[in-house]
Amino acid sequence: MDEKQEAKFIRMTQTPIPTLVCSMAAPCIISMLVTSFYNMADTFFVGMLNSNSATGAVGVVFSIMSIIQAVGFFCGHGSGNYVSREMGKQNIEEASRMAANGFVCALALGAVILTAGLLFLRPLAVLLGSTDTILPYAMSYMRIILIGAPHMCASLVLNNLLRFQGSAIYGMVGITAGAVLNILLDPLLIFTLDMGVSGAALATIISQLVSFLVLLFQCSRGGNLRISLRNVKLTPFYLKEIIRGGLPSLARQGLGGLSTVCLNWGAGPYGDAAIAAMGVVARVMQFANSALIGFGQGLQPVCGFNFGARLYRRVKESYWFCVKTSLGFLLAIAAVGLFFAPTVIGVFRDDPTVVAYGTTALRLQCLTLCVNSWVVMGNMVLQVVNRTVPATFLAMSxxxxxxxxxxxxxxxxxxxxxVQLAQPVSDVLSAVIAAVMMRGFLRELDGMDAAQ
Structure with missing residues (x-):
């Protein structure tokens, strides 16, 4: 192990937990917030077209974006969790092999999504919840988004590999570069070139391609694992490890896409305004939860390194630090959402019916937002220490x-x-499950620590 890798190991296993977690989480939070800007930017600029159907289309295709992200996180977390533990054991060569396998898997699965999506474009758009008026917009938007599926999946793997080896700031640079470009391209393509919703989709895949190239370059920087095709060995062992480590992420993100479809079905009978309103609320809440998930992603490499190094007290300390800190953050965000809900919804769509539906939904979700601290942090810890079954169940809940x-x-x-009550009820029930699971796991950590 070279000097840079040795210095990284010492930092991850000896730095005080609050300092370490915050330093790891800050670039992850920025990356997650920036990632959520992609959909929020499209929703904002498409909303200026003054069409509930166009705004609804972005909400419908959000399901496909969730599926693409699910595959990317599946490969990225599946390989990254393994990489983190192996680097904690100071096994750099094995970590490099897994990094290459995760990257290639993401490209291949992204190509499958691209091919299948284009072959079944119309029935897929209908299945996702498009009404007759939303369908033309949804097909135009989705057709272009699908073209970017391979490099969008691979970008998420590169970002997560950088994060799991303690180099999250490099990933942040790549993600931010793409998001800034997306915000610049949206008005240019949608309005100046008069491409409408197709312009929003094209802006997204171009900016995601730029992120991919920047992230690929960052992986070659000193101290980081390099992606080498010579290390690709898709043996049953590596595939099994990717599945074990990535299944909770696939469940969490994949069900996010399926839940959006069901949300569109539930809201559909109440008109395009209802679909548009719930789509806007989904993006606003995704923005708030993305900061929470980013904080949890900063927790994961800390837990992975220290669990691999058998420093179980540091694993437990990092979990409780993140739960308490994120709880305070979510309470503050919830207060803002409760008081300014009509203003927030109106930013994206100023139709009175959309604002009315969206305001109620946003306020109800803010009432239970804080319980997500237990759900997300528990899920992150269980996933990185290879507790696949409980982590997947919690991710699915x-x-x-x-x-x-x-x-x-x-x-x-x-x-x-x-329709508006479904998410807050789900949040409360999931928090109960998380509390029970983590109580058992923390007791297990105490036993492992005592046995050393």
Whole structure:
């Protein structure tokens, strides 16, 4: 192990937890917030077209974006969790092999999404919840987004590999470069070149391509694992490790896409304004939760390194630090959302019906936002220490196990209010599950520490 790798190991295992977690989390939070800007920017500029159908189309295609992100996080977290533990054991060559395998898997799966999506474009747009008026916009937007699927998946792997080896700031640079470009390209392509929703999609895939190239360059910087095709060996062992480490992320992000489809189905009977409103709320809440997830992503390499080094007290300390800190942050965000909900929704779409539906939904979700600190931090810790089954179940709970039945059943009793209640109810139930799981795991850590 060279001097730079040795210095990184010492930093990850000896720096005080609050200082280490915050230094790791800051670039992750920025990266996640910037990533959420892609969809928020498209929603904002498409909303200026003064069409509920166009705004609704962005919400419909958000499901595809979630699926692409799910595959990217699946390969990125699956390989990254393994990389983090192996670097904690100071096994750099093995970590490099896994990094290359995760990268190639993402490119291949992205190509599958591209091919299948274009072959079944129209039925896919209908399945995702498009109404007759939304369908033309959704197809135009989705057709272009699918073209970028391979490099969008691979970008997420590169970003996560940098993060898991303690170089999150390099990933932040790549993600931020693409987001800034996206914000500049959106008005140019949508309005100046009169491309409408197609321009928003083209701006997204161009900016994502720039991010990919910058991230690929950053992986060659000193002290980072280099992606070498010579290290690609897609053996059953590596594939199994990617699946074990990435399955919770695939469940969490993939069900996020499926839950959006179900949300569109639930809101559909109440018109395009209802679909547009819930789409706007989904993006606003994604922005708030992206900061939380970014903080959790800063926690993961700390837990991975220290778990691999058998420093179990540091794992436990880092978990509780993140839970308490994120709880305070979410309470502050929830207060802002409760008081300024109409203003927030109006920024993206000033239609009175959209604002009315969106305001109620946003306020209800703000009431339970703080409980996500237990859900997200628990999920992050369980995933990085290779507790695949509980991590996957917890990842599935918030957007799948509890949300999907709620959003499909509640409207039969409470109409549109049932659609708006589905997420906050799901959040509370998921938090209960997280508390039970983490109580057991923390006791296990105490036993492992005592046995040393």
């Amino acid at each position: 918030r957007q799948g196990i509890f949300f999907i039945p709620a959003v499909l059943i509640f409207p039969a009793f409470w109409g549109m209010l049932g």
